[in-house]
Amino acid sequence: MEEDDMRQLSAEELGALCSNLQKACTKQLRSEEAALFAVLASYYDKQRTTKADCDYNALLDAINKDLSEGFKDASKAAEDANDRGAKRALVWGEKASKLLQALMMRYEKQGSALLENTNVWVCEICGFVYVGDTPPSVCPICKVPSFKIHPIQKEAV
Amino acid sequence: MHAARTISLCTKDCVCLFVCPTGATDTENGQIDFTKCLDGCRLCVDACPSHAIYLVPATYPVPQEKSEAVRKSLLALANSKADQERLARSLAEASDDPVFRQLMDAVATSNHILAEDCYREAGYILPQSEVVRSWLRSLLSEHEKDEDFPSDAVTTLLEKL
Structure with a gap:
């Protein structure tokens, strides 16, 4: 990473970069290196700060902005460079973001009833989100089998 | 290159136990013993009826170059x-x-995965690559005086990768 990009990275960004590399080590069956990236990721986890006075609409606006600008800009760059790997990430990411947008809009209408007697699931590969009792047998976005789609638990507060 | 087993695919036909010349495939934890496995042998890979065994490379090629525009927009x-x-x-x-x-946990988890994927396609795909190594080195100098920073972990990573 260029030095200039570096200084601007937040704890969340560095955490995602580390967990990505941790997963890559796991895929190479390098468990020691994966554990070391996990140590680094947990350091950044502790550096996280919560954002005061944030509201639901700011989050929805940010998702909408990605859909109207971020994905379009990046897709143009990927198209120009004929970078099919980047295109793949953008196709998946845009679909997952549209589902996040729809999920948040549904919650605005339905409130707690949305998840009252059911669950919400996230695909560990592509970020696909699903509300229901059991997830689809393959992820509709990345086509991974459903054992990689995990329920998000309702925690007691 | 050593063999590894995808335990969820393994149908326990145990042909790998018959063909392995060193006993590396026969272990109590279901994984193949890397210390016994012969580099590039692949007898078990070809013999496995359930296609549950594959080879893990010891070295990887340099990742594909990313254009500056792609890198910037993904970051x-x-x-x-x-x-x-x-x-x-x-x-x-x-x-x-x-x-x-x-609901917010689900949104946060999904976004974390989406950010990870952006880094992967922005060039941070291979832990052994020079971009990752130079980033790790820059972390060490940046946090030289930070006692909470896991410098030992980063130093060990740079040695092992």
Whole structure:
């Protein structure tokens, strides 16, 4: 990473970069290196700060902005460079973001009833989100089998 | 290159036990013993009826170059997704409604995965690559005087990768 990009990275960004590399080590069956990236990721986890006075609409606006600008800009760059790997990430990411947008809009209408007697699931590969009792047998976005789609638990507060 | 077993695919036909010349495939934890496995042998890979065994490379090629425009736009998206993760986590923490917290946890988790994927395609795909190594080195110098920073972990990573 260029030095200039570096200084601007937040704890969340560095955490995602580390967990990505941790997963890559796991895929190479390098468990020691994966554990070391996990140590680094947990350091950044502790550096996280919560954002005061944030509201639901700011989050929805940010998702909408990605859909109207971020994905379009990046897709143009990927198209120009004929970078099919980047295109793949953008196709998946845009679909997952549209589902996040729809999920948040549904919650605005339905409130707690949305998840009252059911669950919400996230695909560990592509970020696909699903509300229901059991997830689809393959992820509709990345086509991974459903054992990689995990329920998000309702925690007691 | 050593053999590894995908345990969820293994149908326990045990042909790998018959063909392995060193006994590396026969272990109590279901994984292949790398210390016994012969480099590039692949007898078990070809013999396995359930295609549950594959070879793990010891070295990897240099990843594909990324254009500056692709790199920049993916890093910008990763920034946005990481920020949304932070917003969702903050909203979850500020609420005492279990359903809302669950929903925000899901949004945060999804955004974290989306940010990871942006980094992967922005060039940070291979832990052994020079971009990752130079980033790790820059972390060490940046945190030289930071006692909480896991410098030992980063130093060990640079040695092992």
